[in-house]
Amino acid sequence: MDIVLFTDRNSVEKQFAAVKRSRVHAFSCYPRSELRKRIKTVERGSFLYVDIAGYEDAERGRLLIYLSRLEEHRYGIIDTEGKIGDVAGLFHNGASDYVNRRLLIEGMGAKRLNKAALLRSIETFLDKPAVSSIDGRKAIPSGHDWGAVRSGHEYTFGMMYIELDRQAALKNKLSEGQLNSLMSSFQDYIERSIAQYSGKIWIWNDFGGLILFPYDGRQTEAPVICLRLMLSRKIFSVEETGLDTILSYRIAFHIGNTVYKRKGDTGTIVSKSINTIFHLGQKYLHEGQFYITEEALNLSHDGIRDSFVQVGNYEGYDIYRMKLPL
Amino acid sequence: MRVSGWLLHLTNRALAESMDVRSMIHLARRFIRNYDLYERMGFSRNISIPSKDAARQIIQDMKESELVLEFVSTLIKIHESGLGGRKYRVPYLGEMVSEIRKSGLIYDKHTSMFYEDPRVMQTMNWGVLRENEEYIFTFLRIDIVGNSTLVRQHAEDVIKTTYSDLRTIVQTSIIKRNGRIWNWEGDGGLVAFYLSNKNIHAVISAMEILHELHIYNLVRSVLNNPLRVRMAVHSGLCQFRHNFEDIKSDTIKKIMHLESSCTKPDSISVSSAVYQMLNQTMIEQLRQVSSDTELPYYCYELRWEE
Numbered sequence: 296m297d298i299v300l301f302t303d304r305n306s307v308e309k310q311f312a313a314v315k316r317s318r319v320h321a322f323s324c325y326p327r328s329e330l331r332k333r334i335k336t337v338e339r340g341s342f343l344y345v346d347i348a349g350y351e352d353a354e355r356g357r358l359l360i361y362l363s364r365l366e367e368h369r370y371g372i373i374d375t376e377g378k379i380g381d382v383a384g385l386f387h388n389g390a391s392d393y394v395n396r397r398l399l400i401e402g403m404g405a406k407r408l409n410k411a412a413l414l415r416s417i418e419t420f421l422d423k424p425a426v427s428s429i430d431g432r433k434a435i436p437s438g439h440d441w442g443a444v445r446s447g448h449e450y451t452f453g454m455m456y457i458e459l460d461r462q463a464a465l466k467n468k469l470s471e472g473q474l475n476s477l478m479s480s481f482q483d484y485i486e487r488s489i490a491q492y493s494g495k496i497w498i499w500n501d502f503g504g505l506i507l508f509p510y511d512g513r514q515t516e517a518p519v520i521c522l523r524l525m526l527s528r529k530i531f532s533v534e535e536t537g538l539d540t541i542l543s544y545r546i547a548f549h550i551g552n553t554v555y556k557r558k559g560d561t562g563t564i565v566s567k568s569i570n571t572i573f574h575l576g577q578k579y580l581h582e583g584q585f586y587i588t589e590e591a592l593n594l595s596h597d598g599i600r601d602s603f604v605q606v607g608n609y610e611g612y613d614i615y616r617m618k619l620p621l
Numbered sequence: 622m623r624v625s626g627w628l629l630h631l632t633n634r635a636l637a638e639s640m641d642v643r644s645m646i647h648l649a650r651r652f653i654r655n656y657d658l659y660e661r662m663g664f665s666r667n668i669s670i671p672s673k674d675a676a677r678q679i680i681q682d683m684k685e686s687e688l689v690l691e692f693v694s695t696l697i698k699i700h701e702s703g704l705g706g707r708k709y710r711v712p713y714l715g716e717m718v719s720e721i722r723k724s725g726l727i728y729d730k731h732t733s734m735f736y737e738d739p740r741v742m743q744t745m746n747w748g749v750l751r752e753n754e755e756y757i758f759t760f761l762r763i764d765i766v767g768n769s770t771l772v773r774q775h776a777e778d779v780i781k782t783t784y785s786d787l788r789t790i791v792q793t794s795i796i797k798r799n800g801r802i803w804n805w806e807g808d809g810g811l812v813a814f815y816l817s818n819k820n821i822h823a824v825i826s827a828m829e830i831l832h833e834l835h836i837y838n839l840v841r842s843v844l845n846n847p848l849r850v851r852m853a854v855h856s857g858l859c860q861f862r863h864n865f866e867d868i869k870s871d872t873i874k875k876i877m878h879l880e881s882s883c884t885k886p887d888s889i890s891v892s893s894a895v896y897q898m899l900n901q902t903m904i905e906q907l908r909q910v911s912s913d914t915e916l917p918y919y920c921y922e923l924r925w926e927e
Contacts, residue, residue, distance in 0.1 A: 352777070353777070353778060356776045356777055356778025356779065356781075357778050359776070359778070359779075360778055360779060360782050360843065363843050364843070381776075384775075384776075384845075387845060388779075388843050516840075519836060519839075519840055522836060522839075523832070523833075523836055526832040526835070526836075526923075527829065527832060529828065529902075529906055530825055530828060530829055530832075532902060533821065533825060533900070533902050533903055534821075534825060538902075539900070539901060539902055540902065541902060541905075596839070596840045598839040598840040599839050599840065602839065618925050618926050619925070619926055620923050620924060620925055620926075621924040621925065621926060
């Protein structure tokens with residue numbers, strides 16, 4: 296594990312001597328002013344120790360919020376002045392260690408670090424990066440965005456299937472022009488909604504399609520978009536369709552591998568995961584529901600887990616259903 | 622707004638070429654009470670005034686009274702639905718609208734008025750409302766539940782960041798529906814809607830804020846417990862003042878009361894005045910709440926299946 300200490304005091308760095316000597320951990324130390332810059336370059340999953348001595352209240356508060364929002368690193372606070380009143384609150388906000396003056400004088404050892412690292416690895420995404428295979432194939436991260444994705448190469452993607460419900464009724468009720476206009480609004484709405492997490496419509500048929508999200512090798516935030524889409528059906532219907540009813544759609548989400556080819560050039564793609572998402576969406580998914588495979592849910596933000604209930608197993612995948620608003 | 626010479630020229634010509642002098646005077650009196658064109662021009666009443674000269678004088682007077690935009694809006698309405706039962710074909714309307722657009726204002730058919738293009742600027746009065754004048758607004762009031770407790774339980778910066786996040790959620794939702802935050806006090810505020818579909822826009826903004834806050838609590842909040850809000854939507858007359866503190870309005874008092882006394886956490890109360898203006902699809906999303914002392918109001922909340 297990489298241990299990165301941010302302090303302006305040599306005396307603090309000295310107390311990490313045992314860590315420096317460790318063959319298990321890689322240790323580095325930087326001035327505190329470089330914290331935000333260095334965090335961008337240190338190895339993901341590193342353990343950061345930050346010395347908060349001498350900070351004003353406001354500056355310390357800002358720093359703690361910043362650290363609490365780090366999703367790719369664990370962190371510990373070195374508080375030799377006893378400025379943190381609510382130490383438990385620190386842990387509630389994601390800290391993994393708290394080192395006061397007495398503990399620092401005793402010295403930081405590998406044993407303590409291992410314990411601290413274990414604390415958060417039990418409950419956070421840091422379990423997730425170790426994913427070496429997804430849906431039976433080696434995970435091949437496609438990145439944070441589409442910059443590194445090349446046509447003809449295989450990658451791991453978040454896969455979202457979305458389709459309008461009650462298609463026959465829509466065809467009967469609406470003229471061809473109205474239906475075209477509705478579908479155009481629906482597609483626009485989906486494109487706007489998925490843009491936040493770099494989603495891209497990959498295959499689009501008359502009433503819906505398949506959207507791919509780049510997967511960075513750690514986690515996928517894209518199911519949050521699906522949650523939002525399920526919540527905003529009423530808003531979309533009222534504001535953008537011009538219809539006098541609430542439009543219903545269904546969503547399925549899975550994660551897996553496929554060879555990426557440009558939109559429109561996807562006819563020859565053979566992918567177990569693509570088959571799975573289409574089967575799930577077209578054969579198992581119910582009207583107005585959002586289903587997600589366990590594989591995808593495990594790689595999603597932990598906060599959304601309680602929004603789902605298990606509904607069964609389909610083609611060997613445990614499937615979870617979003618609890619819907621009444 | 623600075624009125625360009627070209628706009629004045631176009632408006633002169635539009636007026637002169639679309640109606641006779643008598644109709645012009647009739648129209649001018651809609652804007653300036655007892656407007657006397659003969660007196661303004663120094664003509665004796667038994668002399669007929671040429672159309673071009675009459676139009677030029679009227680438009681000049683509109684300019685001095687800062688009424689050119691309203692005058693152009695009225696010409697558009699007259700072109701569409703006539704004046705005093707007569708139809709008029711008003712030329713140069715497209716050119717006038719284009720000229721006004723250069724000043725960052727666009728035309729809203731629902732309210733028949735020009736207002737600022739939100740892509741260009743977003744001011745408290747949509748660029749056109751006048752100080753001290755009364756208008757019918759729809760208001761959205763939002764308030765954080767248990768503000769004092771939250772402040773006691775969390776560090777100042779946690780609170781500042783959280784409340785700032787909430788404001789961002791509110792701002793994002795209302796700005797795309799042309800709402801304006803008139804007042805924000807850290808733990809909540811008041812948003813005004815004035816333009817087209819203002820009632821629907823206010824209610825939908827509130828619904829979206831509630832949904833976004835739910836997602837915020839799931840994936841982003843650093844508080845120990847979910848951040849909760851109460852919201853209310855109400856519509857009515859209110860004087861416009863640039864300084865919010867100077868506004869004295871029963872409509873605002875009513876919405877404050879509706880939010881603080883009638884609204885449960887995580888829900889939206891919609892007044893009867895707003896409810897009456899919603900379409901059927903929206904109405905179906907609301908549940909009536911009886912009130913012994915006042916008109917009924919209507920509630921929207923996120924309730925989840927078990």
